[in-house]
Amino acid sequence: MRWFCLLLAACAEPPFEIETDDPRGPGPAVLAPVIVDAGAPTWPRALAPLVQLPVAVEAPKRKWRVLIDAGHGAKDNHGNTGLHCQRERDVTLSIAFGLATRLNLMGPFEARLAREDEAEPSYQARKVLAEVWPADAVVSLHTDVRGEAKPFIEGSCMSWRNDARPGFSVLWSDEGTAALGSKRQRLSWAITDALSAAGFKAYDGVDYVGLYDSEPEHVGSFINRRNHGKRIWFLRSLEVPAVIVETHHALDFDEVERWSEMRTRNVFAYAIAKGLLDYFAE
Helix, strand or coil, X not given: CHHHHHHHHHHHXXXXXXXXXCCCCCCCCCCCCCCCCCCCCCCCCCCCCCCCCCCCCCCCXXXXXXXXXXXXXXXXXXXXXXXXXXXXXXXXXXXXXXXXXXXXXXXXXXXXXXXXCCCCCCHHHHHHHHHHXXXXXXXXXXEECCCCCEEEEECCEEEXXXXXXXXXXXXXXXXXXXXXXXXXXXXXXXXXXXXXXXXXXXXXXXXXXXXXEECHHHCCEEEECCCCCCCCHHHHHCCCCEEXXXXXXXXXXXXXXXCCCHHHHHHHHHHHHHHHHHHHHC
């Protein structure tokens, strides 16, 4: 019930917070960056600062097509269950809708959702959509559950809690041609670097051993290889450069709270936009 209320509160607010004198109303305004105090709390603790990255607002000759995938949500595929008994498929759908809306308000992008409302498209159908449209990039949104958790009881919700593993991660597959692998890697690096610059904490990957390889030069970016115990079909099968963004740890109390804030989702959208533009610029 608590998570449901949070989602309702998020839907009730404006799409995102901007400051602009433009008489045309809300648009892709660039906000002044937040000056981070060295003594300020770090993400995801309460009051930890985030920086809204500047994004170029002029539209290119052809807008970049970006498919935003709300992870899970295929038939009988609910994903993980978080701290407040929230289902991953519901959380990703809410975040994906907000991200696509924000990107479409910025000049350089044409964003589409791979999953909307109550639809339950298969991952094969999402692959077809990405390649037939065609998308220039695919960003698939997920939440993560990590580490050893302790029981957490909240009203009628009996779940698990672990506050020791916060942070985002970005995953890409090295299976396929060298050219496609290079594009996936550059997309992952660009998004990882932008999220870090915005103030989001990158996950160190301590629970990813055997699943993904870390990339120390871009902390938070991880490679999914053929010999790993978990090969992600959606990442390795797409002929369009694609990454998975694990937005946060769904069992971390503070991080779940921060991701219910419109400010967090707004800064996240600008960071994704900055990462995409840096990738496309290359």
